[in-house]
Amino acid sequence: MVKAAGTFGRSGSHDYILLRASSVVIFLFTLFMIGFFASTANVTYEIWSGLFSNLWMKVFTLLTLTAVLIHGWIGIWQVLTDYVKATGVRAFIQFLFSVGLIVVWLAGLFVLWGV
Amino acid sequence: MKKYTFSVYRYNPDVDNAPHMKEYTLEVEDNQDLMVLEALIKLKEKDPTLSFRRSCREGVCGSDGMSINGKNGLACITHLSSLKSDKIVIRPLPGLPVIRDLIVDMSQFYQQYEKIKPYLINDDKTPPARERLQSPEERAKLDGLYECILCACCSTSCPSFWWNPDKFVGPAGLLHAYRFLIDSRDTATEERLDELDDAFSVFRCHGIMNCVNVCPKGLNPTKAIGHIKSMLLSRAV
Numbered sequence: 001m002v003k004a005a006g007t008f009g010r011s012g013s014h015d016y017i018l019l020r021a022s023s024v025v026i027f028l029f030t031l032f033m034i035g036f037f038a039s040t041a042n043v044t045y046e047i048w049s050g051l052f053s054n055l056w057m058k059v060f061t062l063l064t065l066t067a068v069l070i071h072g073w074i075g076i077w078q079v080l081t082d083y084v085k086a087t088g089v090r091a092f093i094q095f096l097f098s099v100g101l102i103v104v105w106l107a108g109l110f111v112l113w114g115v
Numbered sequence: 116m117k118k119y120t121f122s123v124y125r126y127n128p129d130v131d132n133a134p135h136m137k138e139y140t141l142e143v144e145d146n147q148d149l150m151v152l153e154a155l156i157k158l159k160e161k162d163p164t165l166s167f168r169r170s171c172r173e174g175v176c177g178s179d180g181m182s183i184n185g186k187n188g189l190a191c192i193t194h195l196s197s198l199k200s201d202k203i204v205i206r207p208l209p210g211l212p213v214i215r216d217l218i219v220d221m222s223q224f225y226q227q228y229e230k231i232k233p234y235l236i237n238d239d240k241t242p243p244a245r246e247r248l249q250s251p252e253e254r255a256k257l258d259g260l261y262e263c264i265l266c267a268c269c270s271t272s273c274p275s276f277w278w279n280p281d282k283f284v285g286p287a288g289l290l291h292a293y294r295f296l297i298d299s300r301d302t303a304t305e306e307r308l309d310e311l312d313d314a315f316s317v318f319r320c321h322g323i324m325n326c327v328n329v330c331p332k333g334l335n336p337t338k339a340i341g342h343i344k345s346m347l348l349s350r351a352v
């Protein structure tokens with residue numbers, strides 16, 4: 001029986017709230033990026049690194065990466081518990097995705113650190 | 116005379132290695148319309164090995180849920196004319212183990228129903244002498260919920276139930292769960308919600324609404340599930 005193990009949240013409603021909240025953050029970041037590219041005709045290295053040197057932008061980006069981590073973790077777990085019935089295989093795929101998501105988050109952290 | 120071709124799922128585990136579809140033809144008078152169940156009974160007169168469940172033959176008992184041209188419904192209240200086709204494909208309800216032909220093993224469906232404790236719980240130490248009264252408004256909240264006949268058409272059309280029939284309660288069970296959650300006479304609301312607040316029981320419903328699409332009683336399990344989610348979420352925040 002797969003119960004809470006593997007999920008990010010403590011309960012079904014906790015998972016649900018995390019999923020919705022993280023999707024709002026990802027949506028806002030996407031909107032911001034679309035706005036940035038639409039309003040900036042020529043994105044040079046200076047403009048791009050200037051944007052990410054702002055503290056608020058670093059926080060916003062890291063927040064979004066955290067949202068991606070949470071959203072991806074729960075989402076993948078939900079899809080896998082629907083479609084992959086063999087526990088070992090499911091655990092292995094979940095492991096790959098979870099490690100991948102953490103790697104993305106850490107990579108983002110160090111990139112932002114360096115700007 | 117109008118001629119119908121029936122393609123019916125046949126499987127008798129005692130003699131068949133694998134399920135197969137069997138073709139039948141049936142002639143119906145031009146001015147006559149049959150229910151799918153009546154047609155099946157006529158086919159059974161010709162081929163007595165054909166097996167299916169039925170009882171009330173008027174949409175009350177919930178025995179003859181089956182997949183008719185790809186959509187779950189009760190054979191006894193589905194007119195042949197409503198199918199708009201002279202080719203009719205009949206299969207057992209999807210997702211449940213087949214016992215024989217159109218007869219499925221409903222155990223998993225009933226286990227989920229049992230899980231939600233489908234009875235009134237009231238811890239009142241001094242029960243009223245005659246009856247527990249409800250105002251007309253309180254009683255009205257049960258409309259659209261109590262009418263369910265447990266035919267399983269909804270749960271067996273729900274992908275979330277197909278993938279996790281042992282963990283997701285399914286639309287029928289959740290409709291009943293909500294029926295007791297909002298009953299003014301039931302005092303176990305918190306305990307009931309506790310038992311539903313895992314990642315599967317309620318939250319595996321992703322609002323696909325297949326259940327609403329097929330319910331032969333015109334009920335709306337998705338709406339009831341939405342209410343349960345709101346109750347769970349308002350406790351969580």
Ligand code: SF4
Binds near residue numbers: 275286323
């Ligand atoms: S709305 Fe929910 S219960 Fe109904 S079919 Fe969809 S997932 Fe299943």
Ligand code: SF4
Binds near residue numbers: 263268286290332333
């Ligand atoms: S909700 Fe409708 S489809 Fe589902 S079991 Fe009840 S009567 Fe049948």
Ligand code: FES
Binds near residue numbers: 180
């Ligand atoms: S035979 Fe009772 S519902 Fe169809």
